[in-house]
Amino acid sequence: MDERLVRETVRNLWAREALAGLSEFVAIPALSPAFDADWARTGHLHAAVEHVRAYLAERPIAGATAEVVELPGRTPVLLLDVPAREATTTETVVVYGHLDKQPAAGTWSPGLGPWTPVVKDEKLYGRGAGDDGYAGYAAATALEALHAAGGRHARTVVLLETGEESGSPDLAAYLEHLAGRLGRVGLVVCLDTSGADYERLWLATSLRGIAFLDLTVRVLTSGVHSGHGSGLVPSSFRVLRELLDRIEDPRTGRMKLPELEVEVPADRLAEIRVAAEEGFLTPQLPLADGVRYVSDDPVELVLNNTWRTTLSITGADGLPPILDAGNVLRPYTSLKLSFRLPPTVDAGSALQAIEKALTTDVPFGAQVELARAEAADGWNATPRAPWLESTLDEVSAEVFGKPWRALGLGGTIPFLGLFGRAYPDAQFVVTGPRGPGNNAHVPDEWLHLEQTERVTEAVARILHAHATA
Incomplete structure (x- = not known):
């Protein structure tokens, strides 16, 4: 694989097609069902799914099919199914993202709005840009870059649901419905989380x-x-x-x-201590005057x-x-x-x-x-396989120039628990380009475009390494 060409392809696609497609997605007020009980009639979720489906269907990825699956009475799921390319493994890779959004949630800054995409200071502003509309575009871009650069990958299914912001109430039914079609899943890449900075690759390894x-x-x-x-x-x-x-x-x-x-x-515990030594565990919260954290030990704070x-x-x-x-x-x-x-x-x-x-x-x-x-159960990642550990080290050095780091998240994301139960033996890469100040769920949500390119390139290289693991 020509790694230089992977990087160039990723950058070029994000600068043109992917960014344009994601910007149009931002303009669709595709509220999650918890915030739009009449979603089936209003049609915004379906509009978002169809917009992304049309984008994926036009990508020049050999053998790929883009399909909407909709069980009766449930929110739709969009699948991009890409056959294996020069892989020795028969495992399936599932790449996850979601297309439903949070509400506007208050007043946005002048010149910005929840359904008005704005590119400013290398950031794309708008609801759903960072949570989680970028995921489908990043996955397709990674696959397209692999094909352009002579890379390989196992059969890869990009699964984009439309109920995550409501707790993923329909996802279990879809995983059961699609079980025979997906086959043996050996790698799950979840593009819906954040890290502690915008300079390295961050992996989430647990959720409460x-x-x-x-x-x-x-x-x-x-x-x-x-x-x-x-x-x-x-x-x-x-x-x-x-x-x-x-x-x-x-x-x-x-x-x-x-x-x-x-x-x-x-x-x-070892991951927490490593991050503590590097100063990543001191939370920044709007404390009232005179209020102290419950401990002076950053490790204890993160464990809490x-x-x-x-x-x-x-x-x-x-x-x-x-x-x-x-x-x-x-x-x-x-x-x-x-x-x-x-x-x-x-x-x-x-x-x-x-x-x-x-x-x-x-x-x-x-x-x-x-x-x-x-x-709802939490989630703890399975131990990393040697191939994944070495790939993360290599990708971090060559793409980010800094070592990757792992962290646990204090929130709850039900879909990871569902995936963990459905694929208990799979390797998990739970990552994303979000970081401090990205404003997911609140006014002025934005996506860090340069970090998105790096994460996309990392995903491409991880898919390449998995193909012969």
């Missing part, structure tokens, strides 16, 4: 799971004067505090239920954010606004509980343990109501 539910504690059928009732009946908030203290130590934030804790794998359960109260009901609050012993308090779970915790078992702790031997016989309880 999640469990959440609405908790209501009720002590009265209606509110009463606090002077008449307090001291006779416990406040609903007092009962809530005691219930939550069964789960979380309020001083340390550590969990008390064994179902919520795991031992951190040695390889993940990636491999330990945390509880956040993300909503409340039964509490009037302060200006409207009278001297009333309120009848109930409701809280939205959100638990971020370690990557290898069984989310279903964790949720059951939480529910049991909240409903067993409730103080003073208060009524406890649980609603909208859901859980």
